[in-house]
Amino acid sequence: MFQQLRTATLILIAMTILTGGIYPLVVTAIAQVVFPSAANGSLIRQGEQFAGSDLVGQSFSRPDYFWGRLSATAPVPYNAAASSGSNFGPLHPGLKAATEARISALKAAGSTGKSIPVDLVTASASGLDPHISPASAEFQVPRIAASRKMSEEAVRDVVRQSTAGRQLGVLGEPRVNVLRLNLALDQRKSN
Amino acid sequence: MTANGVLQLGLYLGVLLACVKPLGLYTARVYSGSAPLLEPVIGPVERLFYRLCGVDRSKEMTGRQYSVAVLMFSLVSFVAVYAVQRMQGWLPLNPESLPAVSPDSSFNTAVSFATNTNWQGYGGESTMSYFTQMVALTVQNFVSAAVGMAVLVALIRGFTRQNTDTIGNFWVDLVRGTLYVLVPLSLVLAVLLVSQGVVQTFDAYHEVTLLEPTVDAEGKAINTQTIAVGPAASQVAIKQLGTNGGGFFNVNSAHPLENPTPLSNFLQMLAILLIPAALCFAFGEMVGDRRQGWALLTAMLVIFVPLLVVTVMAEQAGNPVLAKLNVDQTDADSQPGGNMEGKETRFGIANSALWAVATTAASNGSVNSMHDSYMPLGGLVTMWLMQLGEVVFGGVGSGLYGMLMFAIVAVFLSGLMVGRTPEYLGKKIGAFEMKMASLAILFPCAMVLVGTAVAVTSTYGRATIFNSGPHGFSEVLYAVSSASNNNGSAFAGLGANNPFYNGLLGLAMLVGRFWVMLPVLAIAGSLAAKKSVPVGPGTLPTHTPLFVMLLVAVVIVVGALSFFPALALGPIVEQLQMAKSNLETSS
Numbered sequence: 205m206f207q208q209l210r211t212a213t214l215i216l217i218a219m220t221i222l223t224g225g226i227y228p229l230v231v232t233a234i235a236q237v238v239f240p241s242a243a244n245g246s247l248i249r250q251g252e253q254f255a256g257s258d259l260v261g262q263s264f265s266r267p268d269y270f271w272g273r274l275s276a277t278a279p280v281p282y283n284a285a286a287s288s289g290s291n292f293g294p295l296h297p298g299l300k301a302a303t304e305a306r307i308s309a310l311k312a313a314g315s316t317g318k319s320i321p322v323d324l325v326t327a328s329a330s331g332l333d334p335h336i337s338p339a340s341a342e343f344q345v346p347r348i349a350a351s352r353k354m355s356e357e358a359v360r361d362v363v364r365q366s367t368a369g370r371q372l373g374v375l376g377e378p379r380v381n382v383l384r385l386n387l388a389l390d391q392r393k394s395n
Numbered sequence: 396m397t398a399n400g401v402l403q404l405g406l407y408l409g410v411l412l413a414c415v416k417p418l419g420l421y422t423a424r425v426y427s428g429s430a431p432l433l434e435p436v437i438g439p440v441e442r443l444f445y446r447l448c449g450v451d452r453s454k455e456m457t458g459r460q461y462s463v464a465v466l467m468f469s470l471v472s473f474v475a476v477y478a479v480q481r482m483q484g485w486l487p488l489n490p491e492s493l494p495a496v497s498p499d500s501s502f503n504t505a506v507s508f509a510t511n512t513n514w515q516g517y518g519g520e521s522t523m524s525y526f527t528q529m530v531a532l533t534v535q536n537f538v539s540a541a542v543g544m545a546v547l548v549a550l551i552r553g554f555t556r557q558n559t560d561t562i563g564n565f566w567v568d569l570v571r572g573t574l575y576v577l578v579p580l581s582l583v584l585a586v587l588l589v590s591q592g593v594v595q596t597f598d599a600y601h602e603v604t605l606l607e608p609t610v611d612a613e614g615k616a617i618n619t620q621t622i623a624v625g626p627a628a629s630q631v632a633i634k635q636l637g638t639n640g641g642g643f644f645n646v647n648s649a650h651p652l653e654n655p656t657p658l659s660n661f662l663q664m665l666a667i668l669l670i671p672a673a674l675c676f677a678f679g680e681m682v683g684d685r686r687q688g689w690a691l692l693t694a695m696l697v698i699f700v701p702l703l704v705v706t707v708m709a710e711q712a713g714n715p716v717l718a719k720l721n722v723d724q725t726d727a728d729s730q731p732g733g734n735m736e737g738k739e740t741r742f743g744i745a746n747s748a749l750w751a752v753a754t755t756a757a758s759n760g761s762v763n764s765m766h767d768s769y770m771p772l773g774g775l776v777t778m779w780l781m782q783l784g785e786v787v788f789g790g791v792g793s794g795l796y797g798m799l800m801f802a803i804v805a806v807f808l809s810g811l812m813v814g815r816t817p818e819y820l821g822k823k824i825g826a827f828e829m830k831m832a833s834l835a836i837l838f839p840c841a842m843v844l845v846g847t848a849v850a851v852t853s854t855y856g857r858a859t860i861f862n863s864g865p866h867g868f869s870e871v872l873y874a875v876s877s878a879s880n881n882n883g884s885a886f887a888g889l890g891a892n893n894p895f896y897n898g899l900l901g902l903a904m905l906v907g908r909f910w911v912m913l914p915v916l917a918i919a920g921s922l923a924a925k926k927s928v929p930v931g932p933g934t935l936p937t938h939t940p941l942f943v944m945l946l947v948a949v950v951i952v953v954g955a956l957s958f959f960p961a962l963a964l965g966p967i968v969e970q971l972q973m974a975k976s977n978l979e980t981s982s
Contacts (some may be wrong), residue, residue, distance in 0.1 A: 208463050208468075211464075215448050215566060216472060219573065220530060222578070223534050224530040224533050225635075231582065231595055232595050235548060235628060242590060242592045243595045243628075244596050254601065255604060257601075257622055262620060269607060273740065279611050284623060285520060285622070289646060294736070295969065299716065318721060329747075329762075337730035339727065374399070375658055376741050376826060377657070377741060387426075
């Protein structure tokens with residue numbers, strides 16, 4: 205038994221060197237050389253600083269910005285240092301309350317469409333979802349157009365540029381990157 | 396289901412089944428002692444391992460010695476993971492200066508990773524340093540998976556050998572499984588994941604400027620966002636391949652930096668079932684009758700596919716509570732629709748539900764959506780798949796040896812029906828094997844039911860339930876089912892990072908791992924000592940549709956009888972409540 209314990213310890217040490225040291229270092233080396241941007245968080249550079257990440261959503265509440273999914277992270281929404289979902293069960297009163305609050309906020313901001321796409325009024329799993337569905341973007345187009353004094357068609361043009369279809373034509377869902385979309389809107393204004 | 400949903404599910408199953416034969420064949424060769432494909436590269440490393448660790452690869456072990464080796468290795472693993480967490484504050488690669496993890500959480504996590512459960516009471520990015528993630532957790536992701544495969548291979552040798560008291564060398568099986576199977580696959584997958592945007596860096600967390608500043612609860616202006624990063628891809632790859640499931644970040648593969656695109660999602664889902672499915676083929680190959688492996692794989696699919704369809708449909712139907720608020724939950728080209736609470740836009744309904752079913756069918760336990768927010772029927776499926784004993788694909792190695800326990804029970808039952816001594820793969824199944832198989836099946840069942848009862852009847856257990864009513868009961872039932880069957884996923888509303896749950900679930904994970912593994916190894920030793928009997932006219936063939944249906948029936952009857960009362964108190968009541976509130980408003 206003592207012999208077995210000794211072998212177990214030695215094997216674990218050897219495994220630790222290989223799978224806990226060499227393996228992650230090799231992956232890191234390949235990643236940093238071949239895919240440096242992706243390996244470091246797909247950050248969006250703007251001049252000297254970073255305006256965010258392509259993959260991590262931000263919180264928006266101004267009428268002239270597109271809004272993303274609800275976020276259940278604490279203490280602020282879209283806290284990318286502490287990801288979290290709401291964990292509301294389907295009958296939890298908090299789920300209904302959060303949805304109602306979002307609907308009122310959308311109305312107050314000037315989005316008046318009758319039937320609201322579900323992803324716009326529910327919290328994402330991560331609390332950091334960078335995307336909304338094309339339907340949720342379309343729902344907000346009239347509001348953005350009015351508050352930015354643009355034509356709806358012009359807004360839709362910008363939306364289209366931030367929209368991705370299913371990957372390889374089949375995988376996943378069509379989606380709009382909210383941060384990219386809002387940055388593009390601001391860019392357009394400053395031109 | 397939408398047409399595209401059906402297409403994506405079909406594509407997934409198609410690619411998975413296409414990989415079964417090549418990987419199964421390769422794996423069978425690895426454990427039979429030859430692996431010519433990677434031998435020139437890995438052979439020298441393998442021999443270095445044996446030399447440094449003093450392993451005599453020709454020395455065979457009895458069932459008892461094999462068991463002791465498994466236990467010793469698991470014990471040393473537990474101690475190492477516990478120690479690294481407790482000393483985290485003094486160790487390097489800790490740019491966020493995270494302090495030592497609490498004793499009870501360290502205990503729970505050490506058990507969790509050493510038993511291939513990877514239940515997580517903690518949030519990764521706010522608890523574990525890069526050093527802990529790599530040196531403690533990633534290592535266990537590899538070796539705990541390799542232990543499961545080793546025990547499976549030992550059991551297979553019990554069937555194939557005769558008149559001997561040995562079933563292989565645990566150290567050799569452990570090293571070969573890791574070096575030849577897990578490391579190469581992980582290396583490839585990790586690099587593919589990085590290409591999609593999974594982070595792999597040792598930099599500190601990034602600080603970025605928010606486009607629209609916000610205020611926190613106390614009215615303080617927040618202008619920046621801190622984005623947690625780290626060496627994630629290397630860990631995520633093996634977490635998926637080794638049916639581990641412990642996420643780098645708190646929300647696991649729902650996190651956009653852990654699973655950024657539909658393609659990364661597809662690859663990670665494929666990795667969940669890849670090895671468990673391929674091992675079925677390897678099993679057939681090693682026992683010299685491939686049909687035996689296909690039969691077991693078919694039995695798994697017969698249970699898997701209908702449950703997958705139920706879950707996708709339940710989630711796509713959406714939440715009646717939101718329907719009343721004029722929320723549009725219909726699926727269209729422009730939106731996924733359905734129950735999107737706790738789901739990511741890029742995955743929608745089909746990919747979230749598929750992941751949920753795959754991860755609970757296998758004892759993986761990673762998630763790409765929040766199971767706590769599933770519709771009652773969707774939640775029921777995920778819970779029940781774990782309660783079946785993690786034998787529908789199940790963990791790498793552990794799923795198949797669990798299924799073989801059910802196969803032993805199935806041949807025993809049919810033996811009773813026709814009044815003959817039962818045989819499986821040429822070995823007579825005696826009273827000892829039956830006793831051990833029953834123990835392996837019943838212990839985790841008992842742990843789930845007793846553990847849940849203890850938790851819901853104690854004030855400590857009830858104190859941290861998040862949802863009220865039957866859904867709250869489901870949170871506890873889910874947690875104990877997950878731990879007792881070494882799955883690791885959660886209804887995450889339950890606050891489980893406290894001494895009560897860390898202790899209870901730690902115990903459940905130990906029972907679920909070793910009270911199955913030790914009876915399996917006992918059977919392996921006992922079978923190896925027997926001689927093989929030739930197939931006779933009275934032998935029940937175990938590769939036929941008849942046997943597949945018998946096996947499926949045994950798995951389902953045991954699972955249904957054991958857990959129907961408990962499920963009735965949770966998701967079934969919740970479903971009825973939902974139907975009732977629907978009726979009230981529509982009348």
